[in-house]
Amino acid sequence: MQDYYSTLIGWMIPISRAMEAHQIDLTTALKECNISQDVMTDQESRIAAEKFYNLIEYCNKKLGRHDFSILIAEQFHPGMFHALGYAMMSSNTLQDALDRIAHYKRVVSNTCQLVTYESNNQLVFEMNIFTYEGTNRPVLSLATVETFLATIIRFARELVTLDFSPEKICFAYQKPAHDVTYLEEFFNCDIEFNSDKNAIIFNFEQAQEKLMCGNPLITHSHEKMLDEFMARIDKNDLSHVIKNKIFDLLPLGAPSQIVIAEDLGMSLRNLQRKLQEQGTSYKEILESTRKKLAMDYIVQQHLSLSEIGYLVGFSSVGNFNRAFKRWTNQTPGEYRQSKKT
CATH class of the missing domain: 1.10.10.60 (Homeodomain-like)
Structure with missing residues (x-):
């Protein structure tokens, strides 16, 4: 069952870039984490969620730090999400982009459900993470959730403005024993642990503002590719x-x-x-x-x-x-x- 939960191999684009930037040998890391190098040749292949987490932890240990999740996000590239990344980049508003990734999230991963909704003049982008049968353990670790939410914010900064910040980040995990200053510095907003959800809270009006990069024709062509891709993976x-x-x-x-x-x-x-x-x-x-x-x-x-x-x-x-x-x-x-x- 652990291998059933997986994520798109496109994540290896920012991961390998972050590893290279910090002198971590990719070949050795893949071997240590029991990840076949063959997956790197097919951008539609998947990697088990557990191995994805192990790779992040391997890099944290190599660096003697806990912020590799942020280092991955800082190496963002739209291609990591297959055609979804480019469809999001051409969205009309930030909310359109978030709605799009929620709708097509199976392209990226089958480890959670993503939902967007308005609450108190805020736009909530929430991850409902699946759990393993028997143990009820979340499929995604805190480090993996950090990686995903940080990547979404890095994405938003590409769409809106480089100094863009959300209003709040929520983690449904206990606050770790290590220093989490790296999260505060990257997100530049309130960080809440032991929350009832894993989510990014955006200002609703800001999420509705039109984006300069909006292009419905490009978005539509990529969505057709995404529907065909989703049909292939499921x-x-x-x-x-x-x-x-x-x-x-x-x-x-x-x-x-x-x-x-x-x-x-x-x-x-x-x-x-x-x-x-x-x-x-x-x-x-x-x-x-x-x-x-x-x-x-x-x-x-x-x-x-x-x-x-x-x-x-x-x-x-x-x-x-x-x-x-x-x-x-x-x-x-x-x-x-x-x-x-």
């Missing part, structure tokens, strides 16, 4: 396979369940049963896919509203307008105008 997730089929067919009109079932070599009843087992339905997948595409397209001023309706599979502007108002309580024109301000 072939049992039928909903993502169906979503990819819908993406391809929508410009020709919304495909029916029967068309999708035939395309997948399944009977309609079998398709419906499998989706029901996953807690969803074809109608829900079609609706969420259309909505997601429409929200991406609506901010692209060069596309007319009728073109967007066509691209997301509606046969008439009226049908598109009614669906969009159901999603947002605004007409497409009203929504587009609100985004200009």
